[in-house]
Amino acid sequence: MAEHVLHFHASRPPSRLQAIGLFLRRQRGPIVALQWLIVAVYAVLVVIPAFLPLPPEQAHLWDNLRLFAQFCFWGLWWPGVMIATVALGRVWCGLFCPEGFISERVSAYGRGKALPRWLKWAGWPFVAFVCTTVYGQLVSVYEYPQAALLVLGGSTVAAVVIGLLYGREKRIWCRYLCPASGVFAVLAKIAPLHYKVDRAAWDRYAGDFEPVNCAPLVDVRRMTSAGECHSCGRCAGQRDAVALAWRSPFGEVLDPDNEARTADATTLLFGVLGVATAAFQWTVSPWLLHIKLALAEWLVEHDHFALLSDDVPWWLLTHYPEANDLFTWLDGGLILAYLLLGGGLLGGLLLIGPRLAAAATRSPFHTWQRYALALAPLAAASVILGLSMLTVTHLKAEGFWLGWLPYCRAALLAAGGLGAAALALRVVARAQVGPGRKALAGLAMLWPVGLMCTIWSLVFFVW
Ligand code: SF4
Structure with a gap:
């Protein structure tokens, strides 16, 4: 590849960050080797x-492969990927994810079919996320490697099949379907x-260049959002116009050129803050326990024993007699209802804030979707708090001292809540309406922030 493609203007040496982006572009070979290595480690940890x-009883995560794999997947990888995405963008997807990598590789040899319309439906990631989250809870994916093999392995097989069918050296799975x-x-x-893409510089550029293969199908020239970019670095330096760069974490949500999409807002409110929160806390919820006991009592009194049966296959509901862990049909039904109805209810309650704020400050910029996206810092804190519960469980089992944990949790929740409130108020401040309406919009946005902080405080400090 011509050197000039990989450098910014000779008179202006690249900054350290730009140099990192250019380095990633140059080092495709080592990155691909690393990805193969991750595929091998992933296969071992998910299958064996x-x-x-x-x-x-006396096993530790450093001397038992089952416990080690469980800790790697759910204690380190899953919360770690979320933290990395909030901090660095989707580097996991672009540089490390074995599923995306395999899907892209096999698509080079697949049928390369054009994408059908149904596949491009913007709602798939939300639907897939909800289905995977709910199913994962029903089969106890975090506890049992058989369930992990089914969920993670199933997802990998689906990624391979999609890669074999559609696109050519592309990540159709990641872009449209990955949960x-x-x-x-x-x-x-x-x-x-x-x-960062400098559109004017891109259009001005008159030299030679090699086309970029953006595997997740981002239109690099028009890219204004980091949402779909996998941060792979393959376009760094392209036409002297693309560079790895710092930005304000609020910049994208406040950018009027960035469309606030319904699919993203729905995923945030009903997926990350709704169903996922319900999934994190159903095991400690006294509400669910009371409902379950009352229902079980009623069923026994009325001689309805079918729902109390635990004769269910493990791939449908958790069924591990050797661990004395058996879900009844009643358990399954209640978990399903708690996650879908409870998560849906929570999402609906949260939605009131963005809806009211949008109604008070109505403009093409001040949509409910944009206000919902202003809650992204809170969503990040929420999902990291929830996923790190698994890390904590493992560390507790190993006898680690966790006296600092309540302070860390409170600090993270406060940071997420304050970040969301600050971002929402910045959105409000741009409205061309009177102070009364602005105050109303600001207050409305404090509602979802307060509600989520209350829910997490219940989980960590009350229940
Ligand atoms: S726009 Fe595409 S090619 Fe460029 S860094 Fe993002 S994913 Fe990679």
Whole structure:
């Protein structure tokens, strides 16, 4: 590749950050080698533990592969990926994800079919996220490697099939169907790092250049959002117009050129803050326990025992007699209802804030979707708090001292809540309406922030 493609103007040496982007572009070989290595480690950790017996009582995560894999996937990887996405953009997707990598590789040899319309529906990431979250809870994906193999392995197989069918050296799976892509897209919107495109410089450029293969199909020239960009670095330096750069974490949501899409807003409110929050807390919810006991009592009194049966296959509901962990049909139905109805109700209650704020400050910029996206800092804090509960469970089991934990949790929740409130107020401040309406919009946006902080405080400090 011509050197000039990879450098900014010779008179202006690239900054350290720009140099990192250019370095990533040059180092495709080592990055691909690293991705193959991750594929191998992922395959070992997802497949082998599913065929191992339950860990003995005295087992530790450093001497038992089942526990080690469980900790790697759910204690480190899952919360770590969320933290990385908020901090650096979707680097996990672009540089490390084995699923996206395999899907892209196999698509080079697949049928390369054009994308059908149904596949491009913007709602798939939300639907896939909700379905995966709910199903994962029903089969206890965080506890049992068989369930992890089914969920993660199933997702990988689907990614391969999509890669074999559609696109050519592209990541159709990641762009349109991956269950995590909706969440990643929301979190990346507030990442302080992004690939910045100078549109004027792009259009001005008259030299030679090689076309970029943007695997997740981003229109690089028009890119204004980090939501779909996988931060792979392949376009760094392209036409002297693309550079890895810092930005304000609020910049994208406040940018009028950036459309606040309904799909992203729905994923944030009903997926990340709604269903996911319900999934994180159903196991400690006294409300669910009371409902379950009352229903079970009623069923026994009325001789309805079918719903109390636990004779259910493990791939439908958690069923591990050796661990004395058996879900009844009643358990399954209640978890399903708690996640879908409870999560939906929570999402609906949160939506009141953005709707009211948008009604008070109505303009093409001040949509409910934009106000919903202003809650992204809170969504990030919420999902990191929820996923790190698994990390905490593992560390507790290993006897680590966690006296600092309540302070960290409170600080993260406060940072998310304050960040969301500050961003929402910045959106309000741009409205061309009187102070009364602005005050109303600001107050309306404090409602979802207060509600989420209350819910997490219940989970961590009251229940
Ligand atoms: S726009 Fe595409 S090619 Fe450029 S960094 Fe993002 S994912 Fe990679």
